[in-house]
Amino acid sequence: MKVNIQKEDLLYAVQAVERAVSNKNTLPVLGGILITAKDGLLSFRATDLEMAMECVINGDIVEEGEVAVPGRKFAGITRLLPSANISLESMGREQLLVEYERSQMSVPCFLAEEFPALPQPEGEIQGTIPVKPFRRLVRQVSIAAANDEVRPVFTGILLEISGDKITMVATDTHRLAKGVCPWQGQGEASLIIPCRTLQEIARLAVNEEDEIVLTANRNQAYFHLGNLTFTSRVITGQYPDYKQVLPADNLFCCHSLINNQRLCNALERASLISRDVTRGKGNIVRLTFEGDKLLLAAEVPDEGTIKEELPAEIEGETLVSNYNARYLLEALKVIEDDMVCFRLTGSTTPGVIEAATEENKDYMYLVLPVRVSR
Amino acid sequence: MKVNIQKEDLLYAVQAVERAVSNKNTLPVLGGILITAKDGLLSFRATDLEMAMECVINGDIVEEGEVAVPGRKFAGITRLLPSANISLESMGREQLLVEYERSQMSVPCFLAEEFPALPQPEGEIQGTIPVKPFRRLVRQVSIAAANDEVRPVFTGILLEISGDKITMVATDTHRLAKGVCPWQGQGEASLIIPCRTLQEIARLAVNEEDEIVLTANRNQAYFHLGNLTFTSRVITGQYPDYKQVLPADNLFCCHSLINNQRLCNALERASLISRDVTRGKGNIVRLTFEGDKLLLAAEVPDEGTIKEELPAEIEGETLVSNYNARYLLEALKVIEDDMVCFRLTGSTTPGVIEAATEENKDYMYLVLPVRVSR
Numbered sequence: 001m002k003v004n005i006q007k008e009d010l011l012y013a014v015q016a017v018e019r020a021v022s023n024k025n026t027l028p029v030l031g032g033i034l035i036t037a038k039d040g041l042l043s044f045r046a047t048d049l050e051m052a053m054e055c056v057i058n059g060d061i062v063e064e065g066e067v068a069v070p071g072r073k074f075a076g077i078t079r080l081l082p083s084a085n086i087s088l089e090s091m092g093r094e095q096l097l098v099e100y101e102r103s104q105m106s107v108p109c110f111l112a113e114e115f116p117a118l119p120q121p122e123g124e125i126q127g128t129i130p131v132k133p134f135r136r137l138v139r140q141v142s143i144a145a146a147n148d149e150v151r152p153v154f155t156g157i158l159l160e161i162s163g164d165k166i167t168m169v170a171t172d173t174h175r176l177a178k179g180v181c182p183w184q185g186q187g188e189a190s191l192i193i194p195c196r197t198l199q200e201i202a203r204l205a206v207n208e209e210d211e212i213v214l215t216a217n218r219n220q221a222y223f224h225l226g227n228l229t230f231t232s233r234v235i236t237g238q239y240p241d242y243k244q245v246l247p248a249d250n251l252f253c254c255h256s257l258i259n260n261q262r263l264c265n266a267l268e269r270a271s272l273i274s275r276d277v278t279r280g281k282g283n284i285v286r287l288t289f290e291g292d293k294l295l296l297a298a299e300v301p302d303e304g305t306i307k308e309e310l311p312a313e314i315e316g317e318t319l320v321s322n323y324n325a326r327y328l329l330e331a332l333k334v335i336e337d338d339m340v341c342f343r344l345t346g347s348t349t350p351g352v353i354e355a356a357t358e359e360n361k362d363y364m365y366l367v368l369p370v371r372v373s374r
Numbered sequence: 375m376k377v378n379i380q381k382e383d384l385l386y387a388v389q390a391v392e393r394a395v396s397n398k399n400t401l402p403v404l405g406g407i408l409i410t411a412k413d414g415l416l417s418f419r420a421t422d423l424e425m426a427m428e429c430v431i432n433g434d435i436v437e438e439g440e441v442a443v444p445g446r447k448f449a450g451i452t453r454l455l456p457s458a459n460i461s462l463e464s465m466g467r468e469q470l471l472v473e474y475e476r477s478q479m480s481v482p483c484f485l486a487e488e489f490p491a492l493p494q495p496e497g498e499i500q501g502t503i504p505v506k507p508f509r510r511l512v513r514q515v516s517i518a519a520a521n522d523e524v525r526p527v528f529t530g531i532l533l534e535i536s537g538d539k540i541t542m543v544a545t546d547t548h549r550l551a552k553g554v555c556p557w558q559g560q561g562e563a564s565l566i567i568p569c570r571t572l573q574e575i576a577r578l579a580v581n582e583e584d585e586i587v588l589t590a591n592r593n594q595a596y597f598h599l600g601n602l603t604f605t606s607r608v609i610t611g612q613y614p615d616y617k618q619v620l621p622a623d624n625l626f627c628c629h630s631l632i633n634n635q636r637l638c639n640a641l642e643r644a645s646l647i648s649r650d651v652t653r654g655k656g657n658i659v660r661l662t663f664e665g666d667k668l669l670l671a672a673e674v675p676d677e678g679t680i681k682e683e684l685p686a687e688i689e690g691e692t693l694v695s696n697y698n699a700r701y702l703l704e705a706l707k708v709i710e711d712d713m714v715c716f717r718l719t720g721s722t723t724p725g726v727i728e729a730a731t732e733e734n735k736d737y738m739y740l741v742l743p744v745r746v747s748r
Contacts, residue, residue: 073646080643103640103682105647266477269454272447273479308477 001065002089003037007081007100009057010088013044014078016055016228019200021071022048032068033075034115035088037061045118046071051197052118052231063089067096068110077105118231121224123217125161127185131225132208137168137181138198140334140363144177145170145195153237156192161185169242170195175327176242179363185214192235193221201230246366247345247352254316254344256289257356263340264332266296266308267325273306274298274325283325284370289344290318298325321347321369328353331365375439376463377411381455381474383431384462387418388452390429390602393574395445396422406442407449408489409462411435419492420445425571426492426605437463441470442484451479492605495598497591499535501559505599506582511542511555512572514708514737519569520546527611530566535559543616544569549701550616553737559588566609567595575604620740621719621726628690628718630663631730637714638706640670640682641699647680648672648699658744659699663718664692672699695721695743702727705739 014033022030027049036043042059045052067090077098087099091106098105138157146154160167166183169176201223205212213224216234223230270285288295294312299305321344331353332340339356353365388407396404401423410417416433419426441464451472461473465480472479512531520528534541540557543550575597579586587598590608597604644659662669668686673679695718706714711729718725727739 076646077643080639080646082639101683103680105643105678105680107678108676265454265456269451269479272450272454302482304479304481306477306479309475 001035001037001067002062002087003042004060004062004085004087005042005057007078007083007086009059010081010086011078013042013055013057014075016204017044017046017053018071018075019203020046020048020051020053021075022046024048029068029110029114030116031071032110032115033071034066034068034112036066038064038066045115047116047118047231049116050194050233051200053200054118054229054231056227056229065090066112068112068115069096069107070109074107077107119220121215121220121222121229121231123187123215123220123222125185125187125189125191125214125216125221127161127183127187128211128213129166130182131205131210131212133181134212135202135205135208137179137363138202140179141168141170141177142195142199143170143330143334144172144175144365146172152235153192153239155195156235156239157195157198158239158242159189159191159193161191162188169239171240171242174324175331175365175367176245177331177363177365178242178246187216189216190239191216191221192237192239193232194235197221197230197232201225204228245350247350251345251349252316252343252352253346254289254314254319256294256315256342256344257313258294258310258340258342260332260335260338260340262310263294264329266310267329267332270296270298270306270308271325271329273304274300282370284322284372285325285328286320286322286372288318288320289314289342319344319347321351322372323367324370327367331367335363335365336360375409375411375441376436376461377416378434378436378459378461379416379431381452381457381460383433384455384460385452387416387429387431388449390578391418391420391427392445392449393577394420394422394425394427395449396420398422403442403484403488404490405445406484406489407445408440408442408486410440412438412440419489421490421492421605423490424568424607425574427574428492428603428605430601430603439464440486442486442489443470443481444483448481451481493594495589495594495596495603495605497561497589497594497596499559499561499563499565499588499590499595501535501557501561502585502587503540504556505579505584505586507555508586509576509579509582511553511737512576514553515542515544515551516569516573517544517704517708518546518549518551518739519544526609527566527613529569530609530613531569531572532613532616533563533565533567535565536562543613545614545616548698548742549705550619550740551705551737552616552620552740561590563590564613565590565595566611566613567606568609571595571604571606575599578602619724621724625719625723626690626717626726627720628663628688628693630668630689630716630718631687632668632684632714632716634706634709634712634714636684637668638703640684641703641706644670644672644680644682645699645703647678648674656744657699658696658746659702660694660696660746662692662694663688663716693718693721695725696746697741698744701741705741709737709739710734 034045043056045054089097091097094109096107096109158169165180167180169178215222221232275283286297294310296308335355337355341354341356344351350366408419417430419428463471465471470481532543539554541554543552589596595606649657660671668684670682705727709729713730715728715730724740
């Protein structure tokens, strides 16, 4: 393989796929980025077997071929190359020569043929999603996904594709986030996609006017965006029936309307007291919804106490409920409204946080109070 | 104690002294910030016994007194307080009540009387240093100070006060940095001041038109800057006679003039190859000064090789010498000139890096080549 490429183009392609480079050492070649030069196109590809990313750009190909460069190291080199024409030339099967200006580097590579082949995009689900609402929704829903791998389905986001919309749901069983974004295409399906894959797509989808093309079958989902392709495994397993946990409208006995930023600030101050690092306990704040105010309180022996009073519009019962402050903060930060609506079904039963304005109410965040033994 | 203070003023004072709060747990009260309200002034003070910082501001004092708040925690709280009037009131001897808007926090405190007293500034050395050259020089010299505490004098910067200037010197025995800044005052002395203290002063000296007032005796140095006072211990011990290692002018046998930024970039690329993390070896690059070019090379088995060629104006012998790339990079980054002058006395004897322009030549960086066994 021998190609000529501008530093900026090389950097764009390498940085696009770098996040899919595996961190694990089990299969060394997965620490690589496969560069393929063929038919006037340069493809850059990385995969950790859960997610694969490919970026295809035009290149001046002197000799076709492929090479599997060490991913993170090559990305580091690329960032530091001068803004000039770069020549990449494979020397034998396990060496890449990088030439620029009057200088050169040689980098040991993996055997390209050991790099896993990617499946071809195919499936009965086919359609498009506009980037802007997709990005927003992924950001809003991903906060509720679980981080630990104990129950894999909870590390994913459920995509319910039906009619002209996709409903996304995530939960770690303590809270649940749900929202919708537009969909134009065919097929009906429920797919559990790893949260991280969707976050990577959202990260690289910088042009809000673009559309993402989704192709999916039972095992794989393919997301195309311009010259980028993401291949993701679909998480197998049964997603819980989330509709069952959404409270019926008539169960809400307390409705409150609160300034988003003020509540955030108060919760962050409370976290300084209640975030009890040494004992690993969790960041509990007590909220009292009463009259025209929301009272917020926390106390931890040796750490201190806090009592805040925020103006609020409250209708319904007076309620006192304990929450993990972090769970509330994460939701408030992804709701872009100035005012938020916090509705409760009781002191120990789920509450729902939503934007106050009607057009943003397609997103909801359900959160369970924490049981406090005294 | 009871005082009223605007959040911004409180934040300024707390952040000014926060860095002197001790990280060690040996004497818990050193993790505190002592707030003293007296005679219409509010003093904030922290010390880790090596360095003490005090910030004095005006405050609305309702009741005089003092309180020793937990330093980092109180700084965290202060950052998150609303932009409003804050009331601080001691409750008994070990509790502070923080009131703001319609909210309040109580924070457990240390016993104020356990906080160590600060020595009064006194000494035969007295004078002023303009902030701008002081900041620049501290940045330029501190790179050569040692980090490890094995030989305490090398963790300090030597201040030679004499006539109308202060010469600062730092070395970790592999390299030595030296420069001068103006001084107007009385007394002659050689003081070894902890590098970290000088860096903290430089960090807080944001107004380049200000002057630092220095008062010093054999054991302590006091730096005043507006409403800030830094008290630093003077490191005891004999600083090596650095003049002995500075090569006489006639020993230089090779003079080169190189573009600073291009050399930096090349060294950073070389570091990607030569920074041999796994084997803990040190980042060695080979420089060849020859004709009208500087050749830069590094090779590490399994990591790769690099060969760069940079244009350079070279006079004198052709020399090949090995350096720790990091040592060169750190010097190049604090020299603000576009062109740098690298003069050598031989392949295995010290070289000197300086700015190319005459007015910046008051700073010099001496570096020893690395011996490479082959």
